[in-house]
Each structure stands twice: as C-alpha cells, then as structure tokens.
Amino acid sequence: MSLQATELKSEVVAFKRRRILEVSVTLFYEQGYEGTTLDDIARQLHVTKPYIYSYFQNKGDILFEICQTGIRKSLEVLDPALNLKRSPMARLKAAVEDVARVVIEKRMYVVVYMREEKNLPPGGSQKILEQRRVFDHRIAQLLDEGIALGEFSMPDKVVTATTIGGIVSWLPNWYVASGRLTESEVIAATVKLVEKMLKPE
Numbered sequence: 001m002s003l004q005a006t007e008l009k010s011e012v013v014a015f016k017r018r019r020i021l022e023v024s025v026t027l028f029y030e031q032g033y034e035g036t037t038l039d040d041i042a043r044q045l046h047v048t049k050p051y052i053y054s055y056f057q058n059k060g061d062i063l064f065e066i067c068q069t070g071i072r073k074s075l076e077v078l079d080p081a082l083n084l085k086r087s088p089m090a091r092l093k094a095a096v097e098d099v100a101r102v103v104i105e106k107r108m109y110v111v112v113y114m115r116e117e118k119n120l121p122p123g124g125s126q127k128i129l130e131q132r133r134v135f136d137h138r139i140a141q142l143l144d145e146g147i148a149l150g151e152f153s154m155p156d157k158v159v160t161a162t163t164i165g166g167i168v169s170w171l172p173n174w175y176v177a178s179g180r181l182t183e184s185e186v187i188a189a190t191v192k193l194v195e196k197m198l199k200p201e
C-alpha cells in the first residue's frame with residue numbers, strides 16, 4: 001500500500017471514529033451513559049453494532065475517549081499560548097482565553113466527563129487525572145515565572161494553578177449559547193477574573 005493510500009485510510013478511520021464519538025457524546029449528554037446502549041448509538045448512526053466494534057472495544061472505551069477530549073484539546077492549545085514571546089500575564093491571559101474557547105466548544109464532552117467519571121473503565125479516571133495534573137503543572141510554572149518578575153502575587157501557586165483550571169473547566173455548567181452573555185463576553189469575563197486573582201496588592 002502506498003503512503004498516500006495509507007494516509008487516506010487513516011483519515012477515513014479517524015473520521016468514522018469521530019462520527020461515533022459525536023453521536024455518542026450527544027446521547028450520553030441527553031440520556032446519560034447508563035441510559036444509552038450501543039444499539040442506540042448504532043441506530044442513530046444508521047449502522048450495525050459490529051461496525052462500532054470495528055473502531056471501539058466497547059461502550060466504556062467510547063466513554064473514555066469522550067472524557068479525555070476536553071483536557072486533551074485544552075493541552076493542545078495551552079502550549080502555544082505559554083510559548084508566546086510575551087510577558088507572563090499576557091501569556092496566561094492568552095492561555096485562559098484559548099482554553100476557555102475549547103472548553104465551551106467541547107462543553108458536552110466536559111459535562112459528560114464530570115457526570116460520568118464514575119463509569120470510566122479501570123484506570124481511565126487516573127489517566128485523565130494525570131493529564132489534568134500536567135495542565136496544572138504548566139500553569140504553575142508560568143505563575144512561578146510571573147512571581148519572579150513581580151507580575152503575580154498569590155499565597156500558593158499550586159492552589160492558584162488548580163483554581164484557574166477549575167474556573168475554566170466549570171464554564172460548560174453554566175454557559176448557554178442563547179444566554180445573556182455571548183461566548184466572547186463569557187471568555188473575556190473569565191480572563192478578567194483570573195487577571196484579578198494574580199495582580200499584586
């Protein structure tokens with residue numbers, strides 16, 4: 001098989017897995033994990049259960065992929081923001097803005113994770129927790145840099161880093177697309193809240 005054919009096959013597999021996840025997360029969000037069967041997912045996709053088994057081992061495997069989507073996507077946008085050639089505060093604001101946008105975009109995935117963490121396969125919860133710790137650690141490193149330069153002031157950088165992650169991850173629980181504030185306004189308010197937490201007294 002040529003390289004081009006291999007790449008095309010990989011793209012097709014990725015597309016089909018993504019479609020299964022998109023349908024599954026909607027059903028898990030609306031009906032709950034335990035209230036959704038593989039038959040429900042297959043019916044929504046107009047496929048058979050064996051088709052789903054071609055891409056995922058079981059329903060728990062689907063849940064794990066859904067639950068790690070939020071933190072994985074957040075980490076993908078975090079590093080570019082933290083590596084900008086700007087001040088620590090400017091980089092932190094960029095990071096919060098970018099991650100908040102991802103979390104709102106993937107809000108169903110984040111909410112399903114919060115609701116259904118107890119149903120994750122053995123070890124799944126720990127793997128996601130490790131990814132969340134990587135996120136908090138990278139934020140803490142930036143806080144360290146800002147403290148050294150006199151830009152930030154806080155009693156405990158670890159608690160502050162975890163709090164920043166918590167503020168952003170909580171957005172899907174109250175943000176509503178048809179609500180009083182637009183997505184941009186919600187993100188701007190979140191950035192401002194984090195900024196106020198860190199300014200020296």
